[in-house]
Amino acid sequence: MKRLIILPLMVLALLPASAQKLIVTNTTVNCGRTGYEQPVTATFELRNKGKRRLVIESVKPDCGCTAVEFPKEVGAGDKFTIKMTYDARQLGHFNKMAAVKSNGSETPVYLTMKGVVLGDFRDYSGEYPYSFGDLLFDRSDLEFDDVNKGDAPVQEIHILNNGTAKMDPRLLHLPPYLSASIAPETLAPGRAGTITVTLDSEKLRDYGLTQTSVYLAQQLGEKVSADNEMPVSVILLPDLKAFEAAHNTAAPKLQISSTEIDFTDFGGKSKKTAEITLVNTGSSRFTVSSLQMFTSGLKVTLGKRELAPGQSTTLKVVGYAADLAKVRTRPRILMITNDPDHSKVVVNIKK
Numbered sequence: 274m275k276r277l278i279i280l281p282l283m284v285l286a287l288l289p290a291s292a293q294k295l296i297v298t299n300t301t302v303n304c305g306r307t308g309y310e311q312p313v314t315a316t317f318e319l320r321n322k323g324k325r326r327l328v329i330e331s332v333k334p335d336c337g338c339t340a341v342e343f344p345k346e347v348g349a350g351d352k353f354t355i356k357m358t359y360d361a362r363q364l365g366h367f368n369k370m371a372a373v374k375s376n377g378s379e380t381p382v383y384l385t386m387k388g389v390v391l392g393d394f395r396d397y398s399g400e401y402p403y404s405f406g407d408l409l410f411d412r413s414d415l416e417f418d419d420v421n422k423g424d425a426p427v428q429e430i431h432i433l434n435n436g437t438a439k440m441d442p443r444l445l446h447l448p449p450y451l452s453a454s455i456a457p458e459t460l461a462p463g464r465a466g467t468i469t470v471t472l473d474s475e476k477l478r479d480y481g482l483t484q485t486s487v488y489l490a491q492q493l494g495e496k497v498s499a500d501n502e503m504p505v506s507v508i509l510l511p512d513l514k515a516f517e518a519a520h521n522t523a524a525p526k527l528q529i530s531s532t533e534i535d536f537t538d539f540g541g542k543s544k545k546t547a548e549i550t551l552v553n554t555g556s557s558r559f560t561v562s563s564l565q566m567f568t569s570g571l572k573v574t575l576g577k578r579e580l581a582p583g584q585s586t587t588l589k590v591v592g593y594a595a596d597l598a599k600v601r602t603r604p605r606i607l608m609i610t611n612d613p614d615h616s617k618v619v620v621n622i623k624k
Contacts, residue, residue, distance in 0.1 A: 536592040
């Protein structure tokens with residue numbers, strides 16, 4: 274009996290060490306360029322894939338010029354980050370390492386940050402607030418508003434190579450109605466360029482909102498992901514010539530109670546509801562031909578699509594807190610109508 278009891282205890286004693294698994298997404302982070310005495314931080318993504326709590330005993334950098342930040346304990350299956358910050362007090366290339374000791378690995382896990390410190394470095398973070406790797410850019414989405422059939426509007430994306438190697442930036446997964454040109458086609462380190470995106474409205478099939486995503490890459494052939502995704506929205510207006518005669522005689526006329534909904538405070542609840550009243554104050558039938566949303570996180574219901582003169586209806590909008598918190602572009606609702614003065618109606622969502 275004693276042997277039967279002792280052996281399981283011995284096995285249990287071995288479980289905490291062997292059951293832990295420390296996984297690192299990328300053990301090396303290239304921080305690109307920074308300026309003298311302008312500290313730079315590398316963030317490493319890790320995960321405890323074990324079934325027990327992970328205890329991080331220490332994260333020791335290889336010199337006093339690097340500071341570290343890390344959690345002491347991590348729950349089973351949880352993701353976490355470790356940050357290394359280099360003080361950048363020496364010019365030239367740097368390669369700094371830190372050893373992570375934990376009960377999730379029998380040997381230390383080594384993390385490396387590298388980059389270059391320049392004496393004449395210029396900080397472009399204000400001009401290029403978005404980044405994908407070492408490629409910086411000045412916008413996170415493309416919007417073509419108020420487009421008429423036959424138009425060919427243009428949007429520009431200004432980019433900068435903030436790395437130490439040349440780039441051949443590309444805009445990937447373009448739909449048939451978009452084209453892009455890049456100048457210069459190759460970016461040397463520290464050099465800026467422009468991606469010009471042109472819309473061919475003749476290739477759009479439907480009036481109202483058309484949405485897609487393109488992907489900004491440092492090189493041709495890079496994988497696409499949410500990190501380099503750039504949402505694109507196009508609003509194609511209906512042909513208003515069809516409404517000119519009605520406008521001069523008896524036209525529908527929209528009166529809307531509000532074009533803005535405030536979903537900034539959910540009061541601790543998971544969803545919130547708002548209502549907007551639409552009234553036809555004109556002399557002919559009012560019609561909503563298209564009702565669309567720019568993002569997820571919303572549920573929209575319109576009582577009636579057609580209103581006789583004097584009639585009203587309600588636009589009911591439900592916002593979901595968790596989903597709205599994740600969207601990258603501005604949440605909005607679009608209506609295309611036959612009111613010559615309000616052919617496009619946009620309801621903005623504050624979040």
